[in-house]
Amino acid sequence: MRTTLTWHGHSNFQIVDPAINICIDPFFEGNPSAGSTIESIAAPDLICVTHDHGDHIGQTVELARASGCMVAAVVETAGKLMHLGVPQAQIVNGIGFNLGGTMVVKGAAITMVQACHTSESGVPVGYIITLPDGFTLYHAGDTAIFAEMALWGQLYAIDVACLPIGGVFTMDPRQAAHACKLLQCDRVVPMHWGTFPVLEKNTRAFARHLAEIAPDTALMEMAPGETVVLEKNPDTCGCHDG
Numbered sequence: 001m002r003t004t005l006t007w008h009g010h011s012n013f014q015i016v017d018p019a020i021n022i023c024i025d026p027f028f029e030g031n032p033s034a035g036s037t038i039e040s041i042a043a044p045d046l047i048c049v050t051h052d053h054g055d056h057i058g059q060t061v062e063l064a065r066a067s068g069c070m071v072a073a074v075v076e077t078a079g080k081l082m083h084l085g086v087p088q089a090q091i092v093n094g095i096g097f098n099l100g101g102t103m104v105v106k107g108a109a110i111t112m113v114q115a116c117h118t119s120e121s122g123v124p125v126g127y128i129i130t131l132p133d134g135f136t137l138y139h140a141g142d143t144a145i146f147a148e149m150a151l152w153g154q155l156y157a158i159d160v161a162c163l164p165i166g167g168v169f170t171m172d173p174r175q176a177a178h179a180c181k182l183l184q185c186d187r188v189v190p191m192h193w194g195t196f197p198v199l200e201k202n203t204r205a206f207a208r209h210l211a212e213i214a215p216d217t218a219l220m221e222m223a224p225g226e227t228v229v230l231e232k233n234p235d236t237c238g239c240h241d242g
Helices: 060-067 075-084 149-155 173-183 204-213
Strands: 004-007 013-016 021-024 046-048 070-072 102-105 108-114 125-130 136-139 160-164 187-191 227-229
Touching: 004 187, 046 060, 046 108, 060 075, 070 102, 149 173, 160 173, 173 187, 173 204
Parallel strands: 021 046, 046 070, 136 160, 160 187
Antiparallel strands: 004 013, 004 227, 013 021, 102 108, 108 125, 125 136
16 A cells, blocks of 8 residues: 545645554535545544644544544644544543644654644644654645744655645745745645635746745645655655754
């Protein structure tokens, strides 16, 4: 079995690996760009929630209760999810975890990192997910660009970064291209665009800025519902010098 990444639209991704099935921000109902339904996806082992906004928490509670999977979230958001009906036994660490922390679930290391945004509970976060074979994916959540992204490029060899490009509520295409330069990521999947009228309509501007600002990062453009195979770049190793 090969490791795959599916984009379900907006910031909703699913990583299916031989060891673990991970959903990130499972926003299906009310998502006009959703490429799938909650009933059609393979049951996850883990849900990672980046922050407490409806278009990111999405159907976390329903999916967790139906599948019995674990849920990763910052402590205060984890508490809210328990209040909404996720059993405490299904919350990673029993209470969630916090910025800088790493929890291992079925062999995958889930590291919680900061995001620059807002949240109705807790703080917004991103995740650096290192799969058992070493493949590393960074999901930024909703965020503005911030200089500390360069640290992730020094600490981790990021194979794929999922970055918002929509503007208005997050980075715009030019800022996201600069984020790729800071992260030193091999590939980037643009997200959080096209879902609502106010957001960036397509990825053309991002592609142009990426070619100018971070030409070493390859654009992985995905359509909602599309699945791609994830393979580690053979030219990269476990971490960058830094």
